[in-house]
Amino acid sequence: MSDEIAEKVISTLAGVKRVAPETISPDSSLADLGIDSLDTFTLLFELEGKFNISIPDDEARNIRTVNDIVEGVRKLIANQNRPSIESAQAAE
Amino acid sequence: MAGRRVAVTGLGAICGPGSNVGEVWNSLRQGVSAIRKLTLVDTSKLRFQIGSEVQNYDSGAHFPGSEQDHLDRFAQFAVVAAREAVKDSGVTFTPKLLESTAVVTGTGSGGQSTQDAGFADLYAQGRGRLHPLIIPRTMANAGASQISMQFGNTGPTYTVSTACSSSNHAIGQAFQMVRRGDVEMAIAGGSEAPFGLGLLKAWEAMRVMAPDTCRPFCKARRGMVLGEGGAMLVLEPMDVARARGAKIYAEIMGFGSSSDAHHLTQPTMEGPARAMRLALKDGGLAPEQIGYINAHGTGTPGNDPTETKAIREVFGGVADRLSISSTKSMHGHALGAAGAIEAVATVMALKDGVLPPTANFTEADPECDLDYIPNEPRKLSVEYALSNSFAFGGLNAVLAFRVGQ
Numbered sequence: 025m026s027d028e029i030a031e032k033v034i035s036t037l038a039g040v041k042r043v044a045p046e047t048i049s050p051d052s053s054l055a056d057l058g059i060d061s062l063d064t065f066t067l068l069f070e071l072e073g074k075f076n077i078s079i080p081d082d083e084a085r086n087i088r089t090v091n092d093i094v095e096g097v098r099k100l101i102a103n104q105n106r107p108s109i110e111s112a113q114a115a116e
Numbered sequence: 117m118a119g120r121r122v123a124v125t126g127l128g129a130i131c132g133p134g135s136n137v138g139e140v141w142n143s144l145r146q147g148v149s150a151i152r153k154l155t156l157v158d159t160s161k162l163r164f165q166i167g168s169e170v171q172n173y174d175s176g177a178h179f180p181g182s183e184q185d186h187l188d189r190f191a192q193f194a195v196v197a198a199r200e201a202v203k204d205s206g207v208t209f210t211p212k213l214l215e216s217t218a219v220v221t222g223t224g225s226g227g228q229s230t231q232d233a234g235f236a237d238l239y240a241q242g243r244g245r246l247h248p249l250i251i252p253r254t255m256a257n258a259g260a261s262q263i264s265m266q267f268g269n270t271g272p273t274y275t276v277s278t279a280c281s282s283s284n285h286a287i288g289q290a291f292q293m294v295r296r297g298d299v300e301m302a303i304a305g306g307s308e309a310p311f312g313l314g315l316l317k318a319w320e321a322m323r324v325m326a327p328d329t330c331r332p333f334c335k336a337r338r339g340m341v342l343g344e345g346g347a348m349l350v351l352e353p354m355d356v357a358r359a360r361g362a363k364i365y366a367e368i369m370g371f372g373s374s375s376d377a378h379h380l381t382q383p384t385m386e387g388p389a390r391a392m393r394l395a396l397k398d399g400g401l402a403p404e405q406i407g408y409i410n411a412h413g414t415g416t417p418g419n420d421p422t423e424t425k426a427i428r429e430v431f432g433g434v435a436d437r438l439s440i441s442s443t444k445s446m447h448g449h450a451l452g453a454a455g456a457i458e459a460v461a462t463v464m465a466l467k468d469g470v471l472p473p474t475a476n477f478t479e480a481d482p483e484c485d486l487d488y489i490p491n492e493p494r495k496l497s498v499e500y501a502l503s504n505s506f507a508f509g510g511l512n513a514v515l516a517f518r519v520g521q
Contacts, residue, residue: 042181063182065248072245 029075029101030094036074037090040067053089071097077104119295121354123520125362126205128197128305129460131345131447132168136200140447140457141464147473147493149446151329151341156311164325167311168343168448186249187262188227189309193346193453194259195266198303202267205350206362207301209267217269218299219260220290222282222306224452224507226256229312236314259307259346271299277452280412281373282306284455284505284513287349288371291515294351305456307346316342322381324416330449332413332442332474333420333488335481340414343448347456349463364520366463369500370399376510382418383506389426391512395502396430399516403431406438406516407498408471410462411488412506413442414449419506421483428486439496441489445475455505459515462503466519469497 030050038045040063048057054064064087068079071093077100087093129136132150133143143150150168159165170193175184178196187195198219209217234250237243252258257275264273272293276285283306290304310316319325319342326339357364372394376387396403412423428435443461450457465471470493477490499519506512 040182040185042176042184058181062186062249062252066182066185069245069248 029098032074033071033090033094033097036070037067040070048090050091050094051089054087075101077101120297122291122294122351122368123354123357123362123364124349124366124368124463125352125357125364126201126207126350127365127460127463128200128204129345129347129457130170130193130196131347131450131453131457132170132343133447135170137204137460137464140460144443144446144461144472145464145468145470145493147446147475147491149329149475151446151448154311157313157316161313162316163320164327166329166341168341169311170345186252188230188253188258189344190223190225190227190307191253191258191262193309193344194221194307194348195262197305197307197346197348198263198266201303201348201350207350213300214268215270216300218271218290218293218302219263219269219273220276220286220302220304221260221263222276222278222284222286222452222455223256223259223308224277224279224282225308225310225315226277227254227258228315229309230254232312232314263303269303278511278513279507279509280449280451280454281505281507281511281513282452282455283347284503284515285373287455287459287515288373288513290351291368291371294353300352300356302351303348304351305346305348305459306453308451308453309344310342310451311344326415329476330415330445331476331478332411332415332445333424333481333484334477335479337415337417337420339416340444341448343444343450345447345450345453345457347453347460349456349459365467366520367518368515369401369518370395370397370516371514372396372398373511373513376512378510381508383422383510385422385425385429387510388423388504388506388512389429391514392426392430392502392504395514395516401500401516404434405500406431406502407496408462408465408501409438409440410458410501410503411440411442412504413444413474415442415444423504423506424484424486435486438487439471439489439494439498440486441472441474443472445477446472455503455513458503458505462501462517466498466501466517469495471496471498
């Protein structure tokens, strides 16, 4: 489950930076990967599309490593799913 | 006008006729037109299908990794041309020179193709989010900023946007800075990448686009044909250029600019004539000293007879001795890059003693009754030349060049 999100984040990152996914590990920092602020903007845009989430500006500013992104995405997906589960239960 | 003499010591160009100055000039000096069927856009929704595209352009080869995504095509052309021009000049940037190097670029549309595609997502696809790099890719100064970051130039850096006169204004401003002694070097020129469907439809609506080809000053002319590309010149004080043993392609003698203050799209004869006169005066030149004019020559019904009358007005009895051509017949009208591409053509014509022709010329027009070097290049050594740019909005900019000594 966690790997699935991590893999998707890494493949998105690789696409944005136009490098092979194998060169990116969860512990990599964005600075080490040469991801500057422009690449970060593009990355956030792509992640929002792929995971169907909306990343708040405050969260976006705190990203330093690939793991930060993976955990941030996981949290946003969880938050997003909660009301939908509740509403599904309510419908039963 | 007093001040330092200004030498052109480096050239860079990428446009339909070629991917560097050698290729571009080789094509222009032979009179080969690079107007072809457009491939960058789906032309099924357009009344015209032709343009002059940069051939086999591989952005990844020039801008590795994600860098290529940071620059719109127009800004990429600016940087590619600037890299060639700086390399060609053989200059070594010292920290002091970097601080004293200006970058002035021209563009008419900037990154409008990026904006066009982005807004299509919003309006046509109904997407709620836009790509985050639309602003930095679209901004007109992206070319100038990217060039300054390439080399680390921290001198005056800005962009001039005066439609089809943009890069003549840009080169003119840079020339004035070097002449006044404000800077020790300038990288100046322009770039344009107008091949996006939205922009082409907008041009189509102006009813100035030729469906067949571009035939400036010819009776059969049916309008303009767009081109894309970029060109840059390295300018430095003549004494400095000589002292470092630089090759001196040409000298910029003068710059003249004026406004018609008349109409957004209909040119006057007086405005362009005044810009030519001012360029001559600025360079301390008499009309009879000019041997060649690289004309604005768009191939529209409006421009060509008006430009012809303006030349007659300025040159009087010696107008018939002038050799004139519009190289837009070969590289298309590259809008904000036109003046810079034509400056390269003019400088190379002076240097090689070969005047590029007006291609696609089939039939003389009584309203355009000067010598336009139809179809065949002309071997002729010329000492002084003008390069004309006249923009929509009635903004005129003319540069005067002298062959390198």
